[in-house]
Amino acid sequence: MRKVGVAILGLGVVGGGTYRILKSHREFYQKTQGLDLTVESVLEPDKAKLDALGVDPSIVASNIAEVVCNPDVTIIVECIGGDGAARDYVLAALYAGKTVVTSNKLLYAKHSEELERAARQHNAGLQLEASCMGGVPIVRTLLSGLQANIITSMVGIVNGTTNYILTKMTEEGASYEEALENARRLGYAESDPEADVEGYDAVYKLSILSSLAFHTKIPVDKIYREGLSKITKDEISCAGKLGYVLKLVAVGRQSGQGVELRVHPAFVPKEHPLASVGGCFNAIFLRGDSVGETMLYGSGAGALPTGSAMVSDVIYAAKHIDEISSGRKAIADKVKIVTDFQSGFFLRLRLADASDGLSKTTALFARKGISIKKLHRLDGDGKALLLVTEETKESTLHAAIGKLAEGGVAENDLLLRVIS
Amino acid sequence: MRKVGVAILGLGVVGGGTYRILKSHREFYQKTQGLDLTVESVLEPDKAKLDALGVDPSIVASNIAEVVCNPDVTIIVECIGGDGAARDYVLAALYAGKTVVTSNKLLYAKHSEELERAARQHNAGLQLEASCMGGVPIVRTLLSGLQANIITSMVGIVNGTTNYILTKMTEEGASYEEALENARRLGYAESDPEADVEGYDAVYKLSILSSLAFHTKIPVDKIYREGLSKITKDEISCAGKLGYVLKLVAVGRQSGQGVELRVHPAFVPKEHPLASVGGCFNAIFLRGDSVGETMLYGSGAGALPTGSAMVSDVIYAAKHIDEISSGRKAIADKVKIVTDFQSGFFLRLRLADASDGLSKTTALFARKGISIKKLHRLDGDGKALLLVTEETKESTLHAAIGKLAEGGVAENDLLLRVIS
Numbered sequence: 003m004r005k006v007g008v009a010i011l012g013l014g015v016v017g018g019g020t021y022r023i024l025k026s027h028r029e030f031y032q033k034t035q036g037l038d039l040t041v042e043s044v045l046e047p048d049k050a051k052l053d054a055l056g057v058d059p060s061i062v063a064s065n066i067a068e069v070v071c072n073p074d075v076t077i078i079v080e081c082i083g084g085d086g087a088a089r090d091y092v093l094a095a096l097y098a099g100k101t102v103v104t105s106n107k108l109l110y111a112k113h114s115e116e117l118e119r120a121a122r123q124h125n126a127g128l129q130l131e132a133s134c135m136g137g138v139p140i141v142r143t144l145l146s147g148l149q150a151n152i153i154t155s156m157v158g159i160v161n162g163t164t165n166y167i168l169t170k171m172t173e174e175g176a177s178y179e180e181a182l183e184n185a186r187r188l189g190y191a192e193s194d195p196e197a198d199v200e201g202y203d204a205v206y207k208l209s210i211l212s213s214l215a216f217h218t219k220i221p222v223d224k225i226y227r228e229g230l231s232k233i234t235k236d237e238i239s240c241a242g243k244l245g246y247v248l249k250l251v252a253v254g255r256q257s258g259q260g261v262e263l264r265v266h267p268a269f270v271p272k273e274h275p276l277a278s279v280g281g282c283f284n285a286i287f288l289r290g291d292s293v294g295e296t297m298l299y300g301s302g303a304g305a306l307p308t309g310s311a312m313v314s315d316v317i318y319a320a321k322h323i324d325e326i327s328s329g330r331k332a333i334a335d336k337v338k339i340v341t342d343f344q345s346g347f348f349l350r351l352r353l354a355d356a357s358d359g360l361s362k363t364t365a366l367f368a369r370k371g372i373s374i375k376k377l378h379r380l381d382g383d384g385k386a387l388l389l390v391t392e393e394t395k396e397s398t399l400h401a402a403i404g405k406l407a408e409g410g411v412a413e414n415d416l417l418l419r420v421i422s
Numbered sequence: 423m424r425k426v427g428v429a430i431l432g433l434g435v436v437g438g439g440t441y442r443i444l445k446s447h448r449e450f451y452q453k454t455q456g457l458d459l460t461v462e463s464v465l466e467p468d469k470a471k472l473d474a475l476g477v478d479p480s481i482v483a484s485n486i487a488e489v490v491c492n493p494d495v496t497i498i499v500e501c502i503g504g505d506g507a508a509r510d511y512v513l514a515a516l517y518a519g520k521t522v523v524t525s526n527k528l529l530y531a532k533h534s535e536e537l538e539r540a541a542r543q544h545n546a547g548l549q550l551e552a553s554c555m556g557g558v559p560i561v562r563t564l565l566s567g568l569q570a571n572i573i574t575s576m577v578g579i580v581n582g583t584t585n586y587i588l589t590k591m592t593e594e595g596a597s598y599e600e601a602l603e604n605a606r607r608l609g610y611a612e613s614d615p616e617a618d619v620e621g622y623d624a625v626y627k628l629s630i631l632s633s634l635a636f637h638t639k640i641p642v643d644k645i646y647r648e649g650l651s652k653i654t655k656d657e658i659s660c661a662g663k664l665g666y667v668l669k670l671v672a673v674g675r676q677s678g679q680g681v682e683l684r685v686h687p688a689f690v691p692k693e694h695p696l697a698s699v700g701g702c703f704n705a706i707f708l709r710g711d712s713v714g715e716t717m718l719y720g721s722g723a724g725a726l727p728t729g730s731a732m733v734s735d736v737i738y739a740a741k742h743i744d745e746i747s748s749g750r751k752a753i754a755d756k757v758k759i760v761t762d763f764q765s766g767f768f769l770r771l772r773l774a775d776a777s778d779g780l781s782k783t784t785a786l787f788a789r790k791g792i793s794i795k796k797l798h799r800l801d802g803d804g805k806a807l808l809l810v811t812e813e814t815k816e817s818t819l820h821a822a823i824g825k826l827a828e829g830g831v832a833e834n835d836l837l838l839r840v841i842s
Contacts, residue, residue, distance in 0.1 A: 023570060023712050030572060033753040034637045131567070137713035139567025146566060147551070147559025150443060150733035152450060217454045275719060278698055283715075292443050292730035293557035295703075296720030299695060300713060310712035313570035321749075322742070329741075333453040 003032060006320040007042035007074040009063075010081065011091055013051040016105045016132065017081030019309030020316075021055055027313070037320050039313075042074040045091075066091045070098040077127075077319050079312055080104040085112055096120040101127035101323065103315040105308055107134060111206040111222050114213065114330075121327035128328045129315035134207045135160055135284045137307030138300040139314065144214045145329050151290030153215040155255040157421055160207045162282035162302040163191045163198035164230050164250040168267075169280045171238050172247055178233055190282055200229035201265040204252045208265060211286070212254035214330055216261055218337040220254075226341070228266035237416060240350060240388055241269050244376055247277045251421060260338030269348050269390070269420040276421070346375065346420030347391045347399050351406070352413040356384035359410040366409030367391070370402040385412075390420055423452060426740040427462035427494040429483075430501065431511055433471040436525045436552065437501030439729030440736075441475055447733070457740050459733075462494040465511075486511045490518040497547075497739050499732055500524040505532055516540040521547035521743065523735040525728055527554060531626040531642050534633065534750075541747035548748045549735035554627045555580055555704045557727030558720040559734065564634045565749050571710030573635040575675040577841055580627045582702035582722040583611045583618035584650050584670040588687075589700045591658050592667055598653055610702055620649035621685040624672045628685060631706070632674035634750055636681055638757040640674075646761070648686035657836060660770060660808055661689050664796055667697045671841060680758030689768050689810070689840040696841070766795065766840030767811045767819050771826070772833040776804035779830040786829030787811070790822040805832075810840055 008024060010017050024041055031037050045063045046052055052062060063069045069078065069091075078095040080102060082088040088109050095102050097120060104110065110117065110133050121128040131141040135158070144153075159165050163185055170181035182199070185191035197203045209222045230250055241248045246269035255262040270277045275297050279285040284302030289295055301307035319325075353359025360379070367374055373392040380386040391399065406414055428444060430437050444461055451457050465483045466472055472482060483489045489498065489511075498515040500522060502508040508529050515522050517540060524530065530537065530550050541548040551561040555578070564573075579585050583605055590601035602619070605611035617623045629642045650670055661668045666689035675682040690697045695717045699705040704722030709715055721727035739745075773779025780799070787794055793812040800806040811819065826834055 019712075027570065027572070031570075034751055035569065036751060137710075137716060139563050139716075142567040143559050143563065146738050147562040147734055148730065149455065149737050150447065150451075150730045152447070273698070275698060278693070278695060290557075290730060292439075292726040292733070294721045294724075294727055296557060296559075296718075298716075298718055300716030304714075306712040307714055310568065310570045310710060313712070314567055317569050318566050331454055331456060 003036060003038050005038040005040060006076050007040055008316055009043035009045070009069045009072065009075040009078045010041060011045045011069070011078065012080070012082035013044065013046040013055060014081060015305045016308045016312065017046070017079070018051065018055055019305030020079055020081060020312040023306065023309045023313045031317065035317055037317065039316060039320065043069045043072050045069050066094050070094050070100060075100065076323065077101045077103060077316055079316065080106055082106070083108070085109045089113060092117060093120055096124050096126040096128065099124045099126050101129070101319045103129045103312055103319060105132035105312060107203070107206040107210060111209040115219065118327045118330065125326055127319050127323065127325050129319050130210065130328055131315045132308050132311035134210050135286065136300065136302040136304060137310045138284055138286065138298050138302065139311065140211065140286055140298050141214065143298060144211070148288070148290055148293055148296070151292050153256065153288055153290050155289045156211065156215055156253070156286055157276060158208070158211065158252045158284070158286035159249055159276055159279050160252045160284055160286065160302065161198055161204045161250060162284055163195065165279065165284070166190050166282050167199070167230065168248055168250065171235065175235065177235060178231070199231055201227045201250065204250065204265040208252040208254060208263060212261065212263055213332070215254065216256050216337065217331060217333045218261070219332050220261070220263060220337070224263060224339045226264040226266070230267055233267055237267070237418060240348065240416060244269070244348070244378055244388055244390060245272050246270055246420070247272060249276065260340040262340045262343055264343060266419055269418055271421070274421065342395050342397045344393050344395055346393050346422050348416065348418045348420050349389045349414055350416040351387045351389060351411045353385040353387060354410050354412040359385065360387065362410035363387070366405060367402060370398060372398060372402055393422060423456060423458050425458040425460060426496050427460055428736055429463035429465070429489045429492065429495040429498045430461060431465045431489070431498065432500065432502035433464065433466040433475060434501060435725045436728045436732065437466070437499070438471065438475055439725030440499055440501060440732040443726065443729045443733045451737065455737055457737065459736060459740065463489045463492050465489050486514050490514050490520060495520065496743065497521045497523060497736055499736065500526055502526070503528070505529045509533060512537060513540055516544050516546045516548065519544045519546050521549070521739045523549045523732055523739060525552035525732060527623070527626040527630060531629040535639065538747045538750065545746055547739050547743065547745050549739050550630065550748055551735045552728050552731035554630050555706065556720070556722040556724060557730045558704055558706065558718050558722065559731065560631065560706055560718050561634065562738070563718060564631070568708070568710055568713055568716070571712050573676065573708055573710050575709045576631065576635055576673070576706055577696060578628070578631070578672045578704070578706035579669055579696055579699050580672045580704055580706065580722065581618055581624045581670060582704055583615065585699065585704070586610050586702050587619070587650065588668055588670065591655065595655065597655060598651070619651050621647045621670065624670065624685040628672040628674060628683060632681065632683055633752070635674060636676050636757065637751060637753045638681070639752050640681070640683060640757070644683060644759045646684040646686070650687055653687055657687070657838060660768065660836060664689070664768070664798055664808055664810060665692050666690060666840070667692060669696065680760040682760045682763055684763060686839055689838055691841070694841065762815050762817045764813050764815055766813050766842050768836065768838045768840050769809045769834055770836035771807045771809060771831045773805040773807060774830050774832040779805065780807065782830035783807070786825060787822060790818060792818060792822055813842060
C-alpha cells in the first residue's frame with residue numbers, strides 16, 4: 003500500500019478537524035482508497051491545542067523549515083489563515099515541491115497568481131476545495147464535473163453566519179442585533195463579525211469561484227460589495243409580502259459584455275431552490291450552457307465539513323501527485339468588468355396622491371423602459387406601495403428614481419436587488 | 423496542444439447531444455483545457471440521424487472493429503443503451519485499451535464487475551458520470567469530492583419522468599393517467615413508460631450510486647422496488663394535509679447492520695431540501711460522517727445536460743488517461759442487505775368508534791413501541807384518521823397493523839413510507 007505523509011500547519015478549527023478525520027479514518031482510507039495517509043508533522047505553537055488533540059510530541063515541528071524539509075511529508079495542509087505567515091509557509095512548501103492543500107480563501111483570492119506560478123515552477127500541486135463553502139465540493143465540481151460547460155451565471159449563499167442571521171430574522175422575527183448576538187453565542191459569528199456581515203468573506207469566495215467558473219482572474223477589489231448591517235425587519239417583512247426571502251448573495255454573471263460580480267442582500271423568490279437554504283447552510287446555483295440549472299448545497303463551515311473538503315483534497319492530491327498547480331487555466335488575464343449591473347429591483351414608494359399616483363408611477367416606469375413585475379399596495383391610506391421590476395440596468399433604474407417626483411411619488415426609501 | 427480523438431457509438435438523444443457539444447465547444451476546450459478534442463469516428467447505422475447532425479461521412483464507421491482499431495481514437499463514448507450490442511462494443515473498446523465513457527446505467531449496474539475487470543486487465547479507463555442523474559455531477563463528487571467521508575445515507579429523486587408526473591399531480595391536481603399522458607406528449611415519458619414508472623430506472627441508478635458510496639457491489643436484484651402506478655390523487659392529498667409532498671425516492675442507508683436499499687413512493691417533509699425539487703429535475707441528498715448533510719440538484723436527463731456529463735468525463739479522461747477503470751474500489755464483495763427496513767410510515771385508518779377509537783389506537787401503537795409523530799383527524803364523522811409514525815422497523819409496523827382491530831380500527835387502506 004502506498005504511504006503518503008501529511009503535514010498540518012495550524013490546528014485551529016479546520017486544522018483540528020482535518021487532523022481528527024485523518025486519524026480516525028486511516029483504516030477506512032487504506033481500504034477504500036488504497037492509501038495509507040499518515041500525519042507526519044504538525045506546526046502549531048499552542049500547546050493547549052496540541053494537547054486537546056493528543057498530538058504525539060515527536061511529530062510537532064518547531065518551524066516551517068522542519069516541515070518542508072521532512073522527506074516523509076508529501077502533502078502540506080495549510081489551516082493558518084490570513085496572508086502573513088500562511089503565505090510565506092505555502093510558498094516555502096511549493097518551492098520545496100510539496101503539494102499544498104489549503105482552506106485559506108483570503109490567501110488564494112489575493113495571491114492566486116503568485117501561488118499558481120510557484121506551483122508550476124516547482125512542479126507542485128495546489129488544492130483549494132476547502133477555501134470555498136466548507137464541505138460543499140464546488141471547486142472540484144467546477145474543475146472536473148461541469149468543465150464541459152460555459153458557465154453563464156452563479157448565485158451563491160456562501161456565508162453561513164449571515165445566512166443564520168437572516169434565517170433568524172425571517173423565521174423568528176428577530177432584529178438584526180438579536181440575531182447577530184445569537185449567532186455569536188452559538189459560535190457562528192466571530193467577536194468581530196465584520197468580515198462576515200460586511201460581505202468580505204463572500205467577496206473572497208466569489209473571487210475564487212468566478213475565477214474558476216469564468217476561466218479568468220477576478221481581483222477581489224473588482225467585486226461590488228454591500229453588507230448586511232443596514233438590513234432591518236422592514237426589508238424582511240417586505241420580502242415576505244411579495245413572495246421573496248432576503249438573502250446575502252454572491253452573484254457572478256458572464257455575457258458578451260463582460261463579467262458582473264457582486265455581493266449584496268437580495269430578494270430571492272420563495273420558489274427558487276436557494277430560498278429554502280436556511281441557517282448556517284450554504285448553496286450555489288449555477289447555469290451552464292449545456293447542463294442548464296444545477297445547485298450544490300451543504301455545510302459551509304465547521305471543523306468536520308471543512309475537514310471533509312481538506313481530506314478529500316488530500317486523497318485527490320495523493321492519487322494525482324503529478325498534477326501541477328490547481329488545474330485552473332485562465333484564458334483571459336484581463337476581463338471586462340461590467341459595473342452597470344443588470345438586475346430586478348425592489349422599491350418601496352410613498353405616493354403623493356392615492357388616487358392617481360399609481361397610474362402616474364407605472365407610466366413613468368414604462369417611459370423609462372422598465373417593466374413592473376409585481377406591485378403590492380399596503381393597507382392604510384393607499385399611498386404606500388411595494389414594487390418589483392423585471393431585470394433592467396442599474397443606470398436605467400436610477401434615472402427613473404431621479405424622476406419619481408414626476409411620477410407622483412412623494413418618498414422612496416427601500417431599494418434592493420432581486421434575483422430572478 | 424494535445425489532440426485527443428473521440429469516437430461516439432450511437433447518435434440518439436445523448437449521443438447527439440455529446441456530438442453537438444464536442445463540435446460547438448472545440449475552441450473553448452482548446453483555450454480552457456489545453457485539449458483539442460476531435461470527433462474521429464462515429465458508429466450509427468441510421469442515416470437520418472447522421473444527416474440531422476451533419477456528420478462528415480468520412481468519419482462514419484461501418485462496424486465496431488473500425489472504431490476500436492482506429493489509432494486516432496483514444497476515448498470511446500457509448501450512447502447505445504441496453505446490454506446487447508452496447509456490452510460487446512464496450513468490452514471490445516476496453517480490450518483495445520481505449521478509455522470508455524458511458525451513459526448506460528443498465529449496462530454498468532448489471533455488468534460492472536465484468537467491465538471493471540476488463541478495464542483493469544487492459545489498462546483502460548472507464549467513466550460513468552452520465553449514467554446517473556444526467557447533468558448532476560454525483561459520480562465525480564462521490565469519487566473525488568466527498569471521498570473523505572463514510573456515507574451513511576442517500577435519498578435521491580433520480581428519475582425525471584416520475585418526478586414530472588408527481589409534480590403535475592401535486593401542483594395541478596392532475597390524475598396519474600393525465601399526468602403520464604402529459605409527460606408522453608412533452609417527450610418526458612417513453613411510449614412504454616414501465617422502466618420509469620415502475621422504478622426500474624431508479625433501481626439501476628441506485629445500484630451504481632450505492633455501490634460507489636458504500637464501496638461495495640449492490641446487485642440490482644437486491645434492491646426493493648415499488649413503482650408509481652398505484653398512486654392516486656388520494657395519497658397526494660393526504661401528503662399535503664400532513665405537510666409532506668409525495669416523491670418517488672431511491673434510498674440507500676448504511677449502518678452496522680448492513681445496507682438498506684429501496685426505491686418507492688414516499689412522503690417527504692415540505693421543509694426537506696428534496697421537497698422543492700419539481701418537474702423533470704433530479705436531486706440527491708447525502709449524509710456523510712464528516713461533511714454532514716449535502717445535496718446536488720440539476721437536470722436528470724436530456725441531450726445537453728447528459729451530454730455535459732459525457733463531455734466532462736471525456737475531458738477528465740483525457741487529462742487522466744493513465745487512470746485505470748473507474749477509480750471505484752469495492753472493499754466488500756458481499757454486503758449484508760437489510761430487508762427489514764427502518765422508516766417512518768403514513769397510514770390512513772378508519773376508526774370503529776369516533777369517541778374512544780383514537781385512544782385505543784394510540785395505546786396499541788405505544789404497546790408495540792411505535793411513536794406517533796403526526797396525527798390528523800379528517801373532517802366528517804370523526805372516524806377517518808391520518809397518522810405518521812416515527813422511524814420503526816417494517817416488521818414492527820406490520821405486527822401492529824395485524825392488531826389494528828384490537829386498536830379500534832375498522833379499516834385501513836393507505837400505507838406509505840416517510841422520509842425523515
